[in-house]
Amino acid sequence: MRTVLGLIGSPRRLGNSEVLVKEIAARIEPAVDLQLVRLTDLDLKPCRGCYQCLEKGGECVIKDDVGQVFDALCRADGVILAAPTYFLGAYGVVKTLVDRSNMLLPRAEETDGKPALVLTLAGVTGRDGRAPADLCGAALTLGLTIKAQRTVFAALPGEVFLAGQNLDAAQEMARALFEPTAEPAAALGTCPVCGANAFAFIEAGVKCLVCQGRGQLEMTADGPRLSIEADAEGFLSGKEWRLRHADWLLGMKARFMEHKKELKEIVLEYRHQGQWLGKQDQ
Numbered sequence: 001m002r003t004v005l006g007l008i009g010s011p012r013r014l015g016n017s018e019v020l021v022k023e024i025a026a027r028i029e030p031a032v033d034l035q036l037v038r039l040t041d042l043d044l045k046p047c048r049g050c051y052q053c054l055e056k057g058g059e060c061v062i063k064d065d066v067g068q069v070f071d072a073l074c075r076a077d078g079v080i081l082a083a084p085t086y087f088l089g090a091y092g093v094v095k096t097l098v099d100r101s102n103m104l105l106p107r108a109e110e111t112d113g114k115p116a117l118v119l120t121l122a123g124v125t126g127r128d129g130r131a132p133a134d135l136c137g138a139a140l141t142l143g144l145t146i147k148a149q150r151t152v153f154a155a156l157p158g159e160v161f162l163a164g165q166n167l168d169a170a171q172e173m174a175r176a177l178f179e180p181t182a183e184p185a186a187a188l189g190t191c192p193v194c195g196a197n198a199f200a201f202i203e204a205g206v207k208c209l210v211c212q213g214r215g216q217l218e219m220t221a222d223g224p225r226l227s228i229e230a231d232a233e234g235f236l237s238g239k240e241w242r243l244r245h246a247d248w249l250l251g252m253k254a255r256f257m258e259h260k261k262e263l264k265e266i267v268l269e270y271r272h273q274g275q276w277l278g279k280q281d282q
C-alpha cells in the first residue's frame, strides 16, 4: 500500500486544510496509508544559516523535530501539502520548515520527484495573495513534483465542504496525485512547468516567480495561457540540480575561508552600532 504524507500547515485542529487533505486521501485509489504531520504541533526552530548540515550529510546542529518531518517525507510515496493564507501569504510555519531544507540536499535521491498536491486555503474569495506561490515554492524546494495545485476558498473550520462544495475538486486532486503524467496539469493562468500562479513581467515576457522559467502570456478566449520554458539551470528542480547546489554551497566555504580576514574586518566595524532590544547577547 502506498503511503501519503499530509503536511498540514495550519494551527487549527480539524480546520479546512486538515479535512481537505483527509477527504482527498480517502478518495485516492487504490487506498493509501495516510500519515499526517501538523507542523504547528512540532518544535520547529528557524534555520541558523550555518550550512553545517551540508557538511554533516544532512544532520542539523539544531535539536528539534525537523528530522521527523524530513524522514517522513523521504519515506512517503506522495505528499499533500495544505496550509491557510494568513495576510496574503502562506502560514509561516511552512516557511520555517522549508528554510531548513538544505538538510535535504544530500538526500536528493530520497526526495526527488515525489508527486505532490499543493492546497492553499483562503477565507476571502480572491484574497489568496501570494500564498499559492509560497506553497508551490515550498513543494519544489522540498524536491517534490507538483501534480496539481489549487486554492480553495473557505473561512470557517469545515466550511470547505459546507453544502457539498469542493467534493468534486477533492476527487480531481485525488486522481491527479499518482496520475502518470510527466508535466503538472497546466490549468489556465498557471505555469506549465511547475504549476504555480505567480509571475513577474519582464522585458522578454513573463517569469514564473516559483520555478524561474520564462516565457509568454497569451490571452485566449478561454483565459490567460502561459508558455514557459523551464529555467536552464533547473532552479529548485531535479536531483542533479539539488546535488550540484549542495556542492556549490560547500564551495562557498572555501571562498569564505579565502576572504575570512577581510570579511571579519568589514563586519567588526559595525559591531557596537545601535542598541539591541530584548535579551540578545552581542
Ligand SMILES: Cc1cc2nc3c(=O)[nH]c(=O)nc-3n(C[C@H](O)[C@H](O)[C@H](O)COP(=O)(O)O)c2cc1C
Binding pocket: 010, 011, 012, 014, 015, 016, 017, 018, 083, 084, 085, 086, 087, 088, 089, 121, 122, 123, 124, 125, 126, 127, 128, 129, 154, 155, 156, 157, 158
Ligand atoms: C490571522 C489570519 C489572517 C488571515 N488572512 C487571510 C488572507 O489574507 N486572505 C484570505 O483569503 N484569508 C485569510 N484568512 C482566512 C484563512 O485563510 C481561512 O480561514 C482558512 O480556511 C483557514 O484554514 P484552516 O482552517 O486550515 O486553518 C486569515 C485567517 C487568519 C486567522
